[in-house]
Amino acid sequence: MTEKLLKTLGIPLRIYHFYRDGFRSMTLGKTLWKVIFIKLVIMFGVLKLFFFQDFLGSRFATDEERAEYVLEQLTQPVHDQDIGRGGR
Amino acid sequence: MMENFDPTMVNWARAQFALTAMYHWIFVPLTLGLSWLIAFYESIYLKTGNEEWKRLTKFWMKLFGINFAIGVATGIILEFEFGTNWSNYSWMVGDIFGAPLAIEGIFAFFLEATFFAVMFFGWEKVSKRFHLFSTYMVAFGSNLSAVWILVANGWMQNPVGMAFNPDTARFEMQNIMEVILSPVAVTKFTHTTSSSFVLAALFVISIASLFLLQKRHIVMAKRSIVVAAVFGLLGSILTGLTGDSSAYENGFYQPMKLAAYEGLYDGEHGAGLIAVGKLNPQKKVGDSQEAFEFEVRIPGALSFLTNRKFGSYVPGINDLVYGNEQENIMGAAEKIEKGKIAIRYLDAYKIAKKEGDELQATATLSIFKEFEQYLGYGYLQKPEDAVPPVALSFYSFHVMVILGLLFPLVCIAFLYFGMKGTLEKQSWLQVLGLPMVFLAFVASQAGWVVAEVGRQPWAIQDLLPVSMATSNLSTETVQLTFYLFAALFTILLLAEITIMAKQIKIGPEEI
Numbered sequence: 001m002t003e004k005l006l007k008t009l010g011i012p013l014r015i016y017h018f019y020r021d022g023f024r025s026m027t028l029g030k031t032l033w034k035v036i037f038i039k040l041v042i043m044f045g046v047l048k049l050f051f052f053q054d055f056l057g058s059r060f061a062t063d064e065e066r067a068e069y070v071l072e073q074l075t076q077p078v079h080d081q082d083i084g085r086g087g088r
Numbered sequence: 089m090m091e092n093f094d095p096t097m098v099n100w101a102r103a104q105f106a107l108t109a110m111y112h113w114i115f116v117p118l119t120l121g122l123s124w125l126i127a128f129y130e131s132i133y134l135k136t137g138n139e140e141w142k143r144l145t146k147f148w149m150k151l152f153g154i155n156f157a158i159g160v161a162t163g164i165i166l167e168f169e170f171g172t173n174w175s176n177y178s179w180m181v182g183d184i185f186g187a188p189l190a191i192e193g194i195f196a197f198f199l200e201a202t203f204f205a206v207m208f209f210g211w212e213k214v215s216k217r218f219h220l221f222s223t224y225m226v227a228f229g230s231n232l233s234a235v236w237i238l239v240a241n242g243w244m245q246n247p248v249g250m251a252f253n254p255d256t257a258r259f260e261m262q263n264i265m266e267v268i269l270s271p272v273a274v275t276k277f278t279h280t281t282s283s284s285f286v287l288a289a290l291f292v293i294s295i296a297s298l299f300l301l302q303k304r305h306i307v308m309a310k311r312s313i314v315v316a317a318v319f320g321l322l323g324s325i326l327t328g329l330t331g332d333s334s335a336y337e338n339g340f341y342q343p344m345k346l347a348a349y350e351g352l353y354d355g356e357h358g359a360g361l362i363a364v365g366k367l368n369p370q371k372k373v374g375d376s377q378e379a380f381e382f383e384v385r386i387p388g389a390l391s392f393l394t395n396r397k398f399g400s401y402v403p404g405i406n407d408l409v410y411g412n413e414q415e416n417i418m419g420a421a422e423k424i425e426k427g428k429i430a431i432r433y434l435d436a437y438k439i440a441k442k443e444g445d446e447l448q449a450t451a452t453l454s455i456f457k458e459f460e461q462y463l464g465y466g467y468l469q470k471p472e473d474a475v476p477p478v479a480l481s482f483y484s485f486h487v488m489v490i491l492g493l494l495f496p497l498v499c500i501a502f503l504y505f506g507m508k509g510t511l512e513k514q515s516w517l518q519v520l521g522l523p524m525v526f527l528a529f530v531a532s533q534a535g536w537v538v539a540e541v542g543r544q545p546w547a548i549q550d551l552l553p554v555s556m557a558t559s560n561l562s563t564e565t566v567q568l569t570f571y572l573f574a575a576l577f578t579i580l581l582l583a584e585i586t587i588m589a590k591q592i593k594i595g596p597e598e599i
Contacts, residue, residue, distance in 0.1 A: 022209025028150065028591065029208070032157035035583055040161060042576060043168075051569050052168035055175035055559040063256075070179045070257040074556065075435035077428070077467060 098558050100566040101173040104573060106540070108165050110533055111577035115159020115584070117532050120234060120281055121288025121323070122152045123227035128315055130223050134216050144308045146211075147596035148292065151588055153208060158584040163237075165573065173566060177547050177557035183260045184250060184267065185240045192236045199229035231281055238280055242273025244548050245539070246341045252460060252551075254437055254453060259548075272337050276539075279330035282323050283535060286495050287528040289320025293502055295592055297521030300512055305595050310511050313521075317503040324496035331492065332393070338542075339394035339402065342549060345542035347405045348476045349485035350390055353379045355404035355412065361389035364486065367479055373409055373472050405478070409471045420465060420474035423550075427466025430459035464551045473553075476544040484537040491531035498524055 026033075056066045126149050133141035170178045206214060206222035214222070243249075249266030250259045261267065293316050296309035338346040346352075351367055352359060365383030388398040395402070403417050411419025433456035440448035468474060498520065505511045511518075543549065547557035 018209060018213060019205060021213075022205060025209075028587075029153070031587065032154065035580075036157055036160060039576075039580065043161065043164065047165070047569070047572065047576075048168055051565075051572065052172045054171040055173075055561070056179055057171070066179060067256045067258070070176050071254075071434075071438055073176055074257060075431060075438060077431050078435040 095555070097561055097563040097566055098555050100563055100570060101169075101558050101561075102554060104173065104566060104570040105166070105169055107570065108162075108169065108573050108577065109536070109540075111573075111581065112159070112162045112166065113533060113536060114529065114581065115155055115162060116234070117280075117284035117287045117529075118155045118291055119152070119159060119230050120284035121286070121319075122148065122155070122291065123223075123230045124285065125288055125292060125316060125319055126152055127220070127223045127227045128319065129312070130220050132315070134220050140307060141311070143596050144312055147308070148312070149207065150591055151295075154584065154588050154591065156204075158580055158587070162577070162580070173559055173561065174547075174557050175559040177552065180258055180552065180557075181240075181244075181548070183258050184243065185236070189236050189240070192233065196229050196233040199232070200226060203229065234281060235277060238277040239268055239270075239273045241539075242270055242276040243267055244546075245276070245543055246270055246272035246337075247548050247551060252463075254434055254456060255441070259551075271333070272341060275330055275333045275337055279327060279334050279535075282326035282330055283492075283532055285323030286320050286327055286492075287525070287532050289316040289323060289499065290495065290524040290528040292316035293320070293498070293521045294523070294525035297518040297524075298592070299595070300518045301515065301522070303512075306512055308596055310506060313502050313511060314506040317499040317506060320499040321496050321503065324492070324499060327492060328496075331489075335393050336396070342543060343403050344405065344408050344474060345476065345481070345538075346394065347403065347408060348478045348481040349538055349542050351379050351383075351478060351482045352390070352402060352404040353406050355402055355407040355415065355417075357391070357401050358388045358399045359390040359394075359402040360385035360387045361393060362482075362486070364490075365482075367482055369479070373405055373475055405475055409474060420468065420471040423462045423465040423474075424468050424471060426459045426462035427464060427468070429466075430456055430463045431466040433459065434463075461550065464546060464548070464553050464556075467553050467556050468545065473545055476542050481538060481542040484534040484541065488531050488534040488538060491527050491534075495524070495528065495531070 023029075056069065060066045060069060126145060129141060129145040129148060133139075133145055203222040203225040206219060207226050210219050210222065247259070248270050249261065249263040251262050252258075253260050267273065292312050296312045296316070299305045299309035335346065347355075350359075350362055351365065353371070353373070362380070363384040363386055365385075366381045368378055368381050371377045371379050391400045391402050392398050394400070401415055403412065403415065407415065407417045407419070409420050411417055411422055433452045436452040437449055437456055440446075440452055465474070501517055502511070502521065505514050505517060545553045545555070547554045
């Protein structure tokens, strides 16, 4: 049973050790991972959270409302520029 | 909810997108090209068993890793901008690009995460063959990451395989193969990747030239250069061929872009290609002034490039703005009128649907469909708005082409002396090699300026101008994030240069 379990765990364990040893032996890689981490925190924790909200997603609850809004935008010139109305 | 777009905000949103895309494009082409070069170096190591090739491979792999780490996820910022600054556009194309881009992101991530780890951690832990396989898979995965975003860009320049749904205001995919295999998309991908191969080859040549000038790592530098020069030369040939296809397609799908980057105001039979020239800055669309203060023209070449016939007619900016009955060219002025009809009937359809008047809805939809292909023109104020910035398009195109002609010559020179075995004696060539990587970046960025500035005013060719693609935000909000991105990307670029310079100074590890 234990032997079978070890055999089953063999491949995942080897993969785990592969990554663990790889990360431990990094020199330059550690600096690069720090850069990646800081970058991702700034991008997702600051920029996305505070400055880049989904415009339509945050303003409207349903896709129908979003579609209606965009259609309003697309047909705006009919109302703004007096280009006439169709079919009326 | 009636809102008006602030043109200043639109320009800031454009500037922000240009800034982030151009910074992103500093990292990407080097990843695309260098990944293959590393795989080739490692292939030679596997074939020869010579440890010098392994040392060389590991050195370039380290620089590749730095570029990859600093550049990774910089493209996500563009996606942030789509949702926030370009919400109309995002909504309208979401059906076409949302899922494939997400699938590609996940697939490429797992492919790269798996094989990237083997490539860096696995030198002594997996077999040599599996390690090489992993290196190729990283190259394949990196280039695969570029497929959909370039297909998306190709679709924006030539929207095919879709239908506009007036109920949802979305472009819906009708034929995925038509989208992927659109000639513009195929050329976009091949031209972009092949030019990235050239850039990576010149990156290697520049750094190896530095080593030769410093009399350091001479054997490694010479070997690196020979392989890079072959790769750069083949990449240059492919870039030239795909560039020719790109111009040919511009003539067909985006004639205004072609006319702008050639500075062709009045169309002509047997149109000449401008080899070099200086535009007349006073020249305006529709006036009678000369377009150039001086120019060197290759007779008939533009006609041949555009139509594959020397005497054929190439429409100029004035033809495309005001029309040319004799040559059967509809001008922007007429298209604007048709576009306004399309908008008018889209509005009428929307109202009829709201009122439940199906008969009226069917009738108005039928008229809308008739004029739909001119929809985008209805948003232009005047015919001259259909003209992109001519000077920026013209000079960017010519800088790109001139540098694109220089690069294969440089590769041939390095290859010649490399094969002759006298590379370390050619100090003039080593000095010439030093700035090549910077020139390659200039050419690469100029290519994108031609592609993106040249297609203005369109976000989606003929269907949606950029002014209608944006979100209704305040100018201050977009300005603030512009400066935040400028700061963030500048810091990242400085980090890349600093870390890379340090590793170049250290050089390859001793065996």
